[in-house]
Amino acid sequence: MGTSIGTYKRFKPHILMVLAQIAYTFLYFITEASFNHGMNPHVYITYRHIVAGLAMLPFAYFLERKTRPKLTIALLLEIFVLSLLGVSLTLNMYFVSLNYTSPTLLASMVNTIAALTFVLAVILRLEDANIRNPRGIAKVLGTLVSLAGVMSMTLYKGPVMKSLGHPLIYIHRGNGVIHENWLKGSILIAASCVTWSIWYIMQAYTLKRYPAQLSLTTWMSFVGAAQSAIYTVIVQHKQTAWTMGFNIDFWSTLYGGIVISGLVVYIQLWCTEQKGPVFVTVFNPLSTILVAVLAYFVLGEKLYTGSIIGAVIVIIGLYLLLWGKEDQQPEMKEKEQCSTKNEVHHEEPRMQKFTSDAEQDVVRNKMTSMPNL
Template sequence: MGTSIGTYKGFKPHILMVLAQIAYTFLYFITEASFNHGMNPHVYITYRHIVAGLAMLPFAYFLERKTMPKLTIALLLEIFVLALVGVSLTLNMYFVSLNYTSPTLLASMVNTIAALTFVLAVILKLEDANIRNPRGIAKVLGTLVSLAGVMSMTLYKGPVVKSLGHPLIYIHRGNGVVHENWSKGLILTAASYITWSIWYIMQAYTLKRYPAQLSLTTWMSFVGAA
């Protein structure tokens, strides 16, 4: 029993990351279905982060009220920039690009975020790409494999995969016309993922001065919604 608990704790971050990606996958389809039924992307982002902020607020208050660092003007400005880049700018470009591309493209290209974040972290000397070390080799190879997979998913046009049953989510396309502008969608998607990677790097710096993850998430949600 003790060994099982120890193993679970050791792999807990990996399990949570897998669950987060599964949740994102469902989110892509639900979001596109909402947009194609008339939901405005900017309104969607506002509602989404108001709900996120309200959901996180009780956890942030009760779990971090005794350890929460004091907010200063400099920290508030930093949180504003984080919300602007990671919530407002990133997600507006991200969800607008969904109108021009497809959930499959976004789900595949999201893997570039880890690769871009790693490259930026190496440039800023937050990560060590030591190719003489097995960990460094694994990071570099993982980045290359991720980028190769994204390129394959984006450029390769294979046979259509048909569903054997009825779809769980119906995505309505007005008058049977699919409004896709792949060049515009790809530019918006790429810009979104670049700012997303920058946002991760910025959070690493902010969390050193404000080590309260739940509170920071709550602040970013409300400021981003505003």
């Protein structure tokens, strides 16, 4: 029993990130159906994060009221920038770029976030890329292999896999006009990937000063929704775009708000605090694999052998990177414990100069009996 609990605690971040990617997989299909139905993407982003903020607010207020640090002007500015990078700016650029390019290009570009985050984390010394260490080599090699697998999935097709029969679900794809402007679209999606990577990195720093994941998720949802609403009002002048019926638009907004922008973002924040931003982003290609598989079996879409080969390469790269990061967290915790012990040893002689052993015991007893403020 004790061994199974220890194993669960060890692999809890891995399990949570896999579940998060499964949630993202369903998001792809439900939002595609909603956009084909006529939902405006910018309005969707605004409504989705309002729902997320309302869903997370009671949990953040009651569960973190004793542990939540006080908000300062500096923290509010950080939250504003986090909301801009992770919600309003990035997601709106992502959906605008979809009008100028293709979903294939978006899929390949979005999955470069893990590599971008790893490079930024190494530059900012959040990750150790010591190539003299086998685990450091595994992290670098795993990132490159995973990136190569993603690129092969999206750029190399190969022969088509034989269909297994009629699709279980048929989604009608509208005949919307696609304004092809590859240069503009490529710049937008590249910019959104960079801002996404910066968002993941910035979370690691913000969580050190504001270690309240539920509250941070709530703040980002509300602030991001406000930012997105201002942008949407500027680019979308039709009032009918803001109306929503009790249909797929409502359910996609509810799912995206509660599950993705609420629960999944909270999971990512928790995993970022436990394992770092690179650990979170390296799981992103899993949703690409799951979307391709689910689209083949359920929707009857074409599945190419290039996608299967790329998926295998991605899994190999993912395994290498996770193995490289496996012992990193315990080592960091040991260093932190050693530093705190050294601080205690430096402080104890100062106490002995002014107090006797008996007086020190009285002071320590009083300190341990004080409640956590």
